[in-house]
Amino acid sequence: MDTAVRIASRFPEMGTTIFTVMSRLAAECGAVNLSQGFPDFQAEPALFDAMHRHMLAGRNQYAPMAGLPELRQAIVDKVADLYGPRFDVESEVTVTAGATQAIFTAIAAFVRPGDEVIVFEPVYDSYVPAIETVGGRAVFAQLRFPDYAPDWAQVASLISPRTRMIIVNSPHNPTGSLLSAIDLEKLAKLVRGTDIVILSDEVYEHTVFDGVPHASLCGHAELAARSLVVSSFGKTYHITGWKIGYVVGPAALMAEFRKVHQFNVFTVHAPSQLAIADYMQSPERHQSLAGFYQEKRDFFRSLMAATPFELLPCRGTYFQLARYAGLSDLPDTAFAEWLTRDVGVAVIPVSVFYANGQDDRVVRFCFAKREETLRAATERLSKAFVKSG
Ligand code: PMP
Ligand code: GLN
Numbered sequence: 423m424d425t426a427v428r429i430a431s432r433f434p435e436m437g438t439t440i441f442t443v444m445s446r447l448a449a450e451c452g453a454v455n456l457s458q459g460f461p462d463f464q465a466e467p468a469l470f471d472a473m474h475r476h477m478l479a480g481r482n483q484y485a486p487m488a489g490l491p492e493l494r495q496a497i498v499d500k501v502a503d504l505y506g507p508r509f510d511v512e513s514e515v516t517v518t519a520g521a522t523q524a525i526f527t528a529i530a531a532f533v534r535p536g537d538e539v540i541v542f543e544p545v546y547d548s549y550v551p552a553i554e555t556v557g558g559r560a561v562f563a564q565l566r567f568p569d570y571a572p573d574w575a576q577v578a579s580l581i582s583p584r585t586r587m588i589i590v591n592s593p594h595n596p597t598g599s600l601l602s603a604i605d606l607e608k609l610a611k612l613v614r615g616t617d618i619v620i621l622s623d624e625v626y627e628h629t630v631f632d633g634v635p636h637a638s639l640c641g642h643a644e645l646a647a648r649s650l651v652v653s654s655f656g657k658t659y660h661i662t663g664w665k666i667g668y669v670v671g672p673a674a675l676m677a678e679f680r681k682v683h684q685f686n687v688f689t690v691h692a693p694s695q696l697a698i699a700d701y702m703q704s705p706e707r708h709q710s711l712a713g714f715y716q717e718k719r720d721f722f723r724s725l726m727a728a729t730p731f732e733l734l735p736c737r738g739t740y741f742q743l744a745r746y747a748g749l750s751d752l753p754d755t756a757f758a759e760w761l762t763r764d765v766g767v768a769v770i771p772v773s774v775f776y777a778n779g780q781d782d783r784v785v786r787f788c789f790a791k792r793e794e795t796l797r798a799a800t801e802r803l804s805k806a807f808v809k810s811g
Contacts (some may be wrong), residue, residue: 423566423769431552432614433555436551439547439548439647440457440547440770440771441457441458441459441547441770441773442458444457444458444758444762444768444769444770445458445479445768446769447459447759447762447763447768448762451762451763451766451768452766453762453763453765453766453767453768453769454766454767454768454795454798454799454802456769456788456789456791456795456796456799457758457768457769457770457786457788458770458788459595459662459740459741459764459788459790460656460662460663460788460790461523461660461662461740461790461791462790462791462792462795463660463791463792464660465659465660465661468695469659469661469698469701470697472696472700472701473693473694473696473697473698476692476696476697477693477695477743479738481693481696482692482693483692484688484689484692485517485689485690485692486689487683487684487688487689488512488515488516488517488681488683488689489515489517489541489668489689489690489695490517490664490692490695490696490699491511492695492696492699493517493668493695493696493698493699493702494511494515494517495511495564495699496698496699496703497509497515497517497668497670497702497764497777498510498514498515498670498701499668499694499702499712500641500702500705500708503705504627504636504638504640504641505638505640505641506640506641507640507641507643507646509671510673513673513676513677514670514671514672514673515668515669515670515676516668516669516676516679516683517666517667517668517689517690517695518652518666518667518669518683518687518690519665519666519667519687519690520654520656520666520667520692521623521625521652521653521654521656521667522548522570522665522666523665523667523686523687524617524650524652524667524668524669525548525549525552525589525621525623525652526548526552526555526668527669527679527682527683527686528621528650528652528669528679528686529549529552529553529556529558529563529621530552530555530556530588530682530686531588531678531679531681531682532587532619532678533553533556533557533558533586533587534546534557534586535556535557535558536554536557536558536559536584537557537558537559537585537586537587538558538559538560538561538582538584538585538586539553539558539559539560539561539586539587539588539589540560540561540562540563540580540581540585540587540588540589541553541560541561541562541564541588541589542562542564542565542572542589542590542591542594543562543563543564543565543776543777543780543803544550544565544570544596544597544772544775544776545560545562545775545776545777546591546595546596546623546775547774547775547779549589550777558586559584561580561582561585562777563576563577563580564576565594565597565599567782567784568734568782569599569735570594570597570599571599572605572719573603574605574608574609574612574721577609577612579611581612581613581616581618582617582783584778585616585618586617586618586619587618587619587620587621588609588613588618588619588621589620589621589623590609590611590620590621590622590623590639590725590748591622591623591741592605592624592626592636592637592738592740593624593629593630593636593737593738594624594738594739595625595626595739595741596739596741596743596770596772596775596786597734597741597743597772598734598736598737598738598739598742598743599735599737599738600630600634600636600733600737600738601637602637603642603661605637606637606639606645607642609645610642610644610645613645613648616784616797618648619648619649619650619675620648620649620650621649621650621652622638622639622649622650622651622652622778624636624638624639624651624652624653625650625652625653625654626655626657626738626739626740627653627658628657628658628708628709628711628712628714629657629711629712629715629738629739629740630737630738631712631715631716631719631736631737631738632716632737634737634738636738638651639651646671646672648672648673648675649671649675650669650670650675650676650679651669651670651671652667652668652669653668654666654667655667655668657740658707658708658711659698659701659707664681664691664694666690666691666694666698666757675783681741690796692737708749708788715740715789715790718740718789718790718791718796719736719740719742721788721789721793721796722742722787722789722800723736723742723808724764725796725797725800726742726744726800726803727786728804728809729800729803729804729807729809730748730749730807730809731744731745731746731749731803732744732745732746732747732748733806734784739782740788740789740790741786741787741788742785742786742787742788742789743772743785743786743787743788744784744785744787745782745783745784746783746785749772749807750783753771753773753781754771754773754782754783754784754785755771755773755774757771757783758770758771758785761785764806765802765806766802767799767802767803769785769786769787770785770786770788771785771786772784772785772786787799
């Protein structure tokens with residue numbers, strides 16, 4: 423249909439998220455889709471049974487704005503158990519429509535036009551558009567290739583009187599790197615005495631490998647006092663399509679967060695909240711996630727060893743980065759498209775997570791997949807690239 427209005431786009435430069443682009447291309451080409459991050463296996467029936475039960479019991483009307491008390495209590499208990507602090511159920515936890523909404527809402531609640539927000543590149547793709555939508559300016563710190571460690575001296579040099587927020591993400595998407603307790607100490611030192619709010623994206627909090635504990639900002643008393651910490655049940659319980667997550671933080675920050683949340687989302691799908699609250703009563707479900715995905719990581723890496731891709735370390739998340747510099751001269755976006763169309767394996771090019779398109783010839787594989795899917799993908803890769811030597 424033709425439109426009757428002339429549109430001066432508010433976002434003339436904004437394209438379509440890479441996750442949509444690559445999943446669509448994968449479907450078009452019949453490629454094995456290791457691009458967008460989602461499991462290709464089912465969650466446990468117990469979760470679906472619980473949802474059904476709550477729907478039949480009539481729990482189908484609006485939940486309270488901040489989330490149902492059953493779920494808020496379960497979140498507070500989990501956070502206390504894992505990281506120490508006990509957030510107040512009434513005033514310090516809010517259930518959100520996934521982590522993306524929590525992140526957008528937190529940015530909208532704190533960032534004024536002209537404010538600066540420090541983010542780390544490669545940067546998860548929703549942060550910068552959210553910052554710019556509310557009139558803020560993203561300031562880019564670098565995670566240094568190839569180990570993707572933060573450079574705190576650089577961060578110090580980027581802090582200005584306009585810095586309103588710093589966004590951290592550990593375990594880190596797309597790189598699989600982690601912040602350590604020492605990193606948190608350095609961050610705490612940098613922001614001490616300032617009014618900088620920290621937004622900590624910890625959606626992969628339960629997917630940290632090799633026995634390393636997750637360094638949550640919840641567990642660092644000084645940082646927790648100025649942080650909103652976000653997580654996502656999509657990642658934890660294999661239900662990315664449910665779009666449900668949460669944010670915890672000090673009451674004063676949460677009050678500001680809720681000012682935006684109440685008029686943006688108001689409240690989240692009630693039966694899912696109840697089902698997840700029931701499901702959370704068995705902590706081994708989140709406690710076993712790291713082991714579950716570590717097996718998948720190791721399985722995928724062992725299969726990839728038969729290809730000439732150079733695997734980078736993967737310390738958390740369900741993403742594996744690989745260099746292909748020895749295989750092709752194509753830029754990573756062209757390489758990812760070629761791999762999808764001609765080899766039949768869809769991946770994410772990492773340059774899209776850099777404002778300047780920095781291209782280290784690295785692509786991201788998602789290994790949250792059944793063994794047969796990972797096998798099918800690596801068989802195609804092995805056929806396409808015969809390993810020499
Ligand atoms: N942050 C990161 C780092 C992610 O990887 C994702 C999704 N994969 C999100 C946020 C968004 O999570 P949700 O699907 O709950 O919105
Ligand atoms: N976070 C997921 C990923 O990194 C995708 C989420 C999305 O499609 N927006 O692949």
